Amino acid sequence: MTYLVLTTVIRRTLRVPTSTGAAGDGRAEARRLDAALLQVGFKASKDLLGHVSGLAQPAAYTRTIVDAVRGLVGDDVQHNPYFKDFPHGVPDTVEFWADCLRDALSKNVPRDRVLHDGSLNLLLLPNYGVRLHTYEELLAAHDDLIPSIKDRVTVLHLGGTLEEEIRRLYLELSASPAPLGEADLEILVELAEQTSELPDVIPIRENRAVINAARLARGAEPLVDTVTDVLRLACQASGGDVTLQQSTRFRSFRRPERRVLLAALDHVVADNPGKLGDVPQRAEAWKRLGERLHPHEFGQWPHAQDVFAVARGEKTARSFAGRVEIALQDNDVRQAVDLLRQAPGVLLRQVDRLLRHSGNDASYVVEAVREAAPVASGRVLCSLLEHLLNRRNPDAARVFANRGHRAWITEDARPPLAREVVDALVAVLEDELVRRLPAVSEVVVDPEVLDVVVPLSGNASEDGFGVLPRGSKLWLEGDLLRFFTYWRQNKHYADHDLSAVLLDPGLVFRGQVSWTNYTEDGAYYSGDLTEAPEGATEFIDVPRHAVTAKYVVPQVHVYSGEGFNEVAESMFGFMARDLDQKGKPFEPATVRARCEMRGYGKVALPVIFERVDEGEGWVATWLHLYLRGMNWGNTVHGTRDIARQVVSGVLRRKYFTVGRLAELIRRKTTSDGPRLHIALTRPENGDVATVDQLANLLEPQGTSLLA
Structure with a gap:
């Protein structure tokens, strides 16, 4: 378990937790570590080499470090192509196929083994698609790599103890202002099971569900403020899809777990009955969950029972989205905007549609955005800013991608938005971002990151x-x-x-x-x-x-x-x-x-x-x-x-890049502020804000990066 946790921390953070081994003379092993890392494009920091040099028996520790970075770049497996001499000796395609056919004929392979519906099937030829050499023979056919100053060198830094690094990574992931990718979400699941500590804020609902599932297993009260939070918790506790994109097969919950879930539901609805309006959107999931929770057995929580009554259609709860939709169908943009003021994040996501229905009410939409911007998350502001930068003219093609990265493409049939309206909204969004960004004396951006998109998800x-x-x-x-x-x-x-x-x-x-x-x-x-x-x-x-x-x-x-x-x-x-x-x-x-x-x-x-x-x-x-x-x-x-x-x-799409963010930060420079250096990774010496940290700068707590 320690090996897996250690390699996970190293790969995710490029920090190596300290070893608890006995002190001694490990200088020879430190030299071997440095040489082994250089072969795979890494370099140990001075502090890391010093730490290894002071260990009596660091061999197992250093082997784990090398294994971690080899797996990171894909060197933990044997890459053995079909042609042993590649990139040399690649034949003409047709000649190669003819050679495979001649080989099959020389071996008297029956015709019915290489023909399919009367045509030659390459996949059935004995030599096609199957390597005819071993990995050792491939290695013998190639000279050693000649190092170049252009080769990548990535620095590994010394971290704290393994417990400290686990805690640090857990808090970093759980408090992330941007949705985590699938791999990071899986890491958070493992770490949440090992600690009961809570970050000051958990802005992403999926992260909250992961932590709530761990709390449910410990018998602790979950942290929920919407009915959908409870649904996500049940999905995560059942090993299902916490994002709610895929259907989850709910497990049988123990009676104490059912009490916790139903009590949480009852509390949410009792505080705000309007939150029942979120139930119809996922009625089928709620009905399946109700079969596992048996809410009728718990009469002390009538508001929780209302959730499942709405899902079954026995009670009516018009959803918030439904009321907005009716207003838009009636071309009552002001009514739609007034409803959306209750949910600033949803309002900002609906701006394009509101403007396309606005007619003479575009200024009303702009003012609503001005009111919503200060309380919206930074990633929503940046996403809308990027969207607007691409709406002055039709896109070459609209490319969509879901959470599974599945893409679909369609023509952009939307009419362009009025330039003056786009300019007004861009000014509102940029002013709000500048307001919440930290004041600095200087911004230094490595050239290689200027065109990197700020990671918002x-x-x-x-x-x-x-x-x-x-x-x-x-x-x-x-x-x-x-x-x-x-x-x-x-x-x-x-x-x-x-x-x-x-x-x-x-x-x-x-x-x-x-x-x-x-x-x-x-x-x-x-x-x-x-x-x-x-x-x-x-x-x-x-x-x-x-x-x-x-x-x-x-x-x-x-x-x-x-x-x-x-x-x-x-x-x-x-x-x-x-x-x-x-x-x-x-x-x-x-x-x-x-x-x-x-x-x-x-x-x-x-x-x-x-x-x-x-x-x-x-x-x-x-x-x-x-x-x-x-x-x-x-x-x-x-x-x-x-x-x-x-x-x-x-x-052809315009993105919200590090270069664009740097321009906004420079609008807030001050003579007595700290210096901000933005880079892809942290170098051997010097403090930087790495690209994966930039989303934090867009939130109120982001100034901690410059401390």
């Missing part, structure tokens, strides 16, 4: 290393861009395929690289692997000076078998290196980013790469999107056009 990215929110841009230096996918099947067969669409500056299709076309425009593919009981990796190399395409769009297809959220492991990542560095196909020191792929869909679109004419390198723009695809047989030929639409929508 963990659902806009995925778990991993170097992963940034959707729409963020990352500069990559190096002559060679190499990206890869790795998967390991779980219980059944799984064939995943890596491919890339090549586009010109006008986003016109110029070719593709995949298992049907090994080389195109200078880019080349490592070979098709069709099963992965012990794991499989596919690569695509794009030498910058060899290709003419402006954009390279990687895609990962589930051709058949288990999907991304069904396999045991699934990841995507990319490296940047110089052509003369040599090395293995997978070199952890050159990995710039690696993300888990756990979305709902059969086609993954993790990132876009843009070849930069000025300078040397690429710009990566994160997508984190999945397309539904087909149940079987997904290929680049069937998804290239929709991928182009997605690229168009994401590239």
Whole structure:
């Protein structure tokens, strides 16, 4: 358990908890640790090396540190492509298929074993899709990596004790002002079970439900102020979906648990009967929960019984959303706005729709936003600001994504909003953000983070290393861009395929690289692997000076078998290196980013790469999107056009970036304020606000970052 907790803390925070081992001379082990970390692109801080040097027997401790960072960049598995000599020795596609066929004929493979409906089936050829070499043979075929000053070096810092780091991470996650991603939510579940401490504020409802479920298990009173809080708690306690996006199969609750849940419901409704209006929206879930709670057995809580009566349709409770909808249908924008004043966050999310119905009442909407802004969360303000920046003109394409990263695309048929109204609202939002931002004497922003999107939700990215929110841009230096996918099947067969669409500056299709076309425009593919009981990796190399395409769009297809959220492991990542560095196909020191792929869909679109004419390198723009695809047989030929639409929508959208936030902070500079340095990660020396902390700056408590 300690090993798993320790590796989790290191991977999530890049801080290493101190060891409780006996004091002694560990200087030799500290040197070995430093050398091992450098091989995977990490560096131990001076304090961490000093701590290891003072331990008598630090070998197990340092091994755990190295294991943690190797897993972070994907070096904990063997990346063994089909062609042993990759990136060299990749044959012509048709010639390779012919060789596989000749091999099958030389082995007298029966015709009925390689033919399907009268056509040749590549998957049935003995040599197709199955590696003919071991991982050790692959290693022997490659020279060692030649280090480069362009290689990534990430600093690991020394933290507090394991207990202190667990507490720190728990409070950081539970008090997060932005919704957590799936991986962080799972970490919070584990940590909440180990501590009864509560943060000063829990702004996100899903986080509150996780903590409430832990409190329920301990017999403590839950922290709820809406009926939906109780529903989320029941979902979490049943091992279901705390976000309420998926249906939960409620478990049987013990009688003391039922008393706690029903008492909480009764208290919420007794204080505000209007909150019964939230029940019809999730009536089916409430009816299923009622079958487990047996509210009729607890007559002392009549208000809780009203909740289930409304769900069954025995009592009427018009929802807040329903009253707003009626007002909008009657084109009574002022009535709708007056209703929405009761819920400032909902009001801000409805601004676009209100303006499209407003007619001559646009100024009434602007004034309502001015009143709501001071009490709304920072992420809602920034989300609306970003939305408005894209409403002066129609979007190239409207790209939507749900919590499972499933994307769908549609044309933007909305009329543009009046420029003067947009400008007025942008001024209101920016003034409110500036009011709550900390006063500083100077803002220093590392150039690499200027185009990073301020993380307002963990659902806009995925778990991993170097992963940034959707729409963020990352500069990559190096002559060679190499990206890869790795998967390991779980219980059944799984064939995943890596491919890339090549586009010109006008986003016109110029070719593709995949298992049907090994080389195109200078880019080349490592070979098709069709099963992965012990794991499989596919690569695509794009030498910058060899290709003419402006954009390279990687895609990962589930051709058949288990999907991304069904396999045991699934990841995507990319490296940047110089052509003369040599090395293995997978070199952890050159990995710039690696993300888990756990979305709902059969086609993954993790990132876009843009070849930069000025300078040397690429710009990566994160997508984190999945397309539904087909149940079987997904290929680049069937998804290239929709991928182009997605690229168009994401590239042309304006995002709320770190650069934009820095401009707002500079409007509040003062001669006696602290200095603010914003960076991707914390360096060896010096205090910075890292990108993942920036959402805190948008909340009233955000000034603590500068203490």
